[in-house]
Amino acid sequence: MTTLARIDGVKVHPSVTPERVVEACEREMSSLDNPGICIACGEDAECCEPDARKYICEGCGLPAVYGTAELAIMMM
Numbered sequence: 001m002t003t004l005a006r007i008d009g010v011k012v013h014p015s016v017t018p019e020r021v022v023e024a025c026e027r028e029m030s031s032l033d034n035p036g037i038c039i040a041c042g043e044d045a046e047c048c049e050p051d052a053r054k055y056i057c058e059g060c061g062l063p064a065v066y067g068t069a070e071l072a073i074m075m076m
């Protein structure tokens with residue numbers, strides 16, 4: 001897996017690493033959590049569908065929250 005510089009034209013925050021995406025995917029599969037990650041500010045989001053794209057981030061207000069499965073597919 002590779003760290004992406006940009007997704008849909010948004011610069012990806014340095015904290016959004018493949019390791020973190022994999023960890024979030026595993027958490028999603030082993031619990032009822034639906035984690036998402038904001039690629040703009042690196043904030044964790046909850047109640048996010050796995051294939052979510054461009055959800056509004058509660059932290060920075062940008063439409064940059066992606067579901068973990070979606071991020072994992074893009075990083076492969």
Ligand SMILES: [Zn+2]
Nearest residue numbers: 038041057060
């Ligand atoms: Zn954000």
